[in-house]
Amino acid sequence: MKNSPHIQDELKDIAPLLSEMDKSQEGFNVPHLYFETLQDKVMNRLAEKPEPEGVFSRFFKTLLQPRYAMTLGAVLVLLLATTLFLRPVENQHTDILASISTEELSSYLDENIDDFDLDLLMENNASSTLDFSDGMNFELNELEEYIDNDFIDQLDDQTLEDFL
Amino acid sequence: MQTIKHTISDEDIILGLQKVDLQNEAFQQLMTKYQERLYAHIRRMVHEHYDADDVLQNTFIKVYRGIGNFKGESGLYTWLYRIATNECLTFLKKKKKRNSMSIHNENTHVAQQLKADTWFDGNEAQRLLKAAIATLPHKQQLVFNMRYYDEMTYKNISDVLGTSVGALKASYHHAAKKIEGFIRNNQ
Numbered sequence: 001m002k003n004s005p006h007i008q009d010e011l012k013d014i015a016p017l018l019s020e021m022d023k024s025q026e027g028f029n030v031p032h033l034y035f036e037t038l039q040d041k042v043m044n045r046l047a048e049k050p051e052p053e054g055v056f057s058r059f060f061k062t063l064l065q066p067r068y069a070m071t072l073g074a075v076l077v078l079l080l081a082t083t084l085f086l087r088p089v090e091n092q093h094t095d096i097l098a099s100i101s102t103e104e105l106s107s108y109l110d111e112n113i114d115d116f117d118l119d120l121l122m123e124n125n126a127s128s129t130l131d132f133s134d135g136m137n138f139e140l141n142e143l144e145e146y147i148d149n150d151f152i153d154q155l156d157d158q159t160l161e162d163f164l
Numbered sequence: 165m166q167t168i169k170h171t172i173s174d175e176d177i178i179l180g181l182q183k184v185d186l187q188n189e190a191f192q193q194l195m196t197k198y199q200e201r202l203y204a205h206i207r208r209m210v211h212e213h214y215d216a217d218d219v220l221q222n223t224f225i226k227v228y229r230g231i232g233n234f235k236g237e238s239g240l241y242t243w244l245y246r247i248a249t250n251e252c253l254t255f256l257k258k259k260k261k262r263n264s265m266s267i268h269n270e271n272t273h274v275a276q277q278l279k280a281d282t283w284f285d286g287n288e289a290q291r292l293l294k295a296a297i298a299t300l301p302h303k304q305q306l307v308f309n310m311r312y313y314d315e316m317t318y319k320n321i322s323d324v325l326g327t328s329v330g331a332l333k334a335s336y337h338h339a340a341k342k343i344e345g346f347i348r349n350n351q
Binding site: 007015034038045 | 188192195196199200204208213217220224228278283285291294311312315340341343344348
């Protein structure tokens with residue numbers, strides 16, 4: 001036991017009675033040869049009791065057993081396949097369409113109008129308004145009405161036959 | 165208790181512990197070097213020799229199994245002290261649960277315990293001092309013991325307990341005052 005003057009001075013200020021007490025002897029004793037035999041006791045205990053495994057360690061060891069590992073592998077492959085191949089396709093299309101301007105779409109429709117039938121156009125734009133580049137706006141139902149009532153009337157029989 | 169001087173450095177012990185073929189030998193050197201200081205630290209907290217023996221053995225087992233976690237950021241002794249301190253606190257918590265003893269009668273219990281202990285041969289003043297320390301909360305006892313008996317710097321105590329230096333100074337000051345008061349009232 002050291003007797004640091006600095007610590008003694010500090011104590012003198014706080015607790016003068018305590019600072020005068022002899023702290024070199026505390027009165028604690030140990031059985032004969034206690035420290036000489038302690039190391040053997042500790043080493044024996046270490047040899048007897050292997051380190052207890054934690055919950056996580058046991059869990060992962062179980063998972064790595066062949067039968068569990070194969071199941072786990074299959075589950076992982078399924079999850080991967082689900083993520084890669086069953087991703088909603090609509091979202092991709094929506095993303096792509098979102099990046100095309102209305103002008104570009106209108107222009108494409110104008111140029112390729114013959115490739116679309118009316119049902120398809122209506123189906124994909126049920127609630128939308130077609131915006132034509134010349135500034136004329138039509139609701140789809142108005143367009144349908146026009147085709148049914150006026151446009152068809154203007155067609156000659158041969159053209160109508162070709163359409164049908 | 166006798167103090168044996170050990171010259172092997174902490175660095176050599178750590179190097180040995182990190183090599184599989186030298187591990188056991190290095191661990192025995194570590195025990196030889198620190199067993200008495202750690203025992204004293206533990207005994208001051210748990211009082212009875214057989215309890216201190218139990219806690220010390222558990223401490224060394226934890227040290228052996230956790231040596232891979234020792235990063236060398238703090239000194240080896242600080243790390244050992246921290247493990248021993250945690251083991252003490254765990255032991256005292258379990259004991260308190262078993263005995264459901266309040267802090268108010270703990271000092272009486274300690275005084276009786278020391279009187280009956282074959283491995284305590286201190287005088288009345290020493291018994292009174294131990295009883296006075298037992299009136300403090302466990303964390304405050306640790307601070308007082310480390311400063312008063314082990315004469316550790318506040319910085320080292322802070323490394324062991326993870327408490328700020330300012331808080332430790334206040335805690336030690338408060339503990340010393342309370343002990344002084346207890347001794348004066350019971351002399």
